[in-house]
Amino acid sequence: MKRIPHIIAPSILSADFGNLNSTIDLINASEADWFHVDVMDGMFVPNISFGFPVMEALQRRATKPLDVHLMIESPERYIERFRALGAHVITVHLEACKHLHRVIHQIKETGALAGVAINPHTSVTQLADVLGDLDLVLVMSVNPGFGGQKFIYQSIPKVAQLRQMATERNLFPYIEVDGGIGPHNAERVLQAGANALVAGNAVLGAEDPNAVIRNLKAIGQEGFKSIPA
């Protein structure tokens, strides 16, 4: 039986921003599914990445859905603005919202898919009361703020626990994993129950980004040969 293909979402955080159009074109022409867009405010995370001007550039040129990961405090201030700039998925951090349930419904009202991200220190059990409202859960497998960090292996049982929690309740959210993902660990993450993978450095830092995307996309499909972890 063929497995339903998972989503591959290259993170443009690892792009050369002096030449953003070439990264956008590369992802457009590749087998990737979504653009992962990491917005950081220097408050929720110790780094500042980019904001609306980069979203505008993406909206103009990207031909695939924009998966917007807001690493910002009180993200309810900007939901409508990101949606107007073409966000298809809007993900906020559980740790950054005082009224998470309200923010989730604010996202849904814009027509975007609603996602909640949890940091490595946050238990998946904290999602129990909102899981039924979510289109996507993002399990952070590094502490958010920077690309190119080492994968935290404790994220794998979290993914499995979350998939079980969802399945038991007949829910089928995207489970996306973000941080330190590459061909060396992606198979284990998918086997645990994830169905969306973010990859920054492993894709855009590679000599042949297309080949890495193709490899990540092929995991679990017929003829795929795994790379030992």
Ligand code: DX5
């Ligand atoms: C980290 C970001 C990630 C990051 C992933 O805070 O949320 O999306 O860009 O980059 P890699 O794959 O290089 O860890």
Ligand code: ZN
């Ligand atoms: Zn991200």
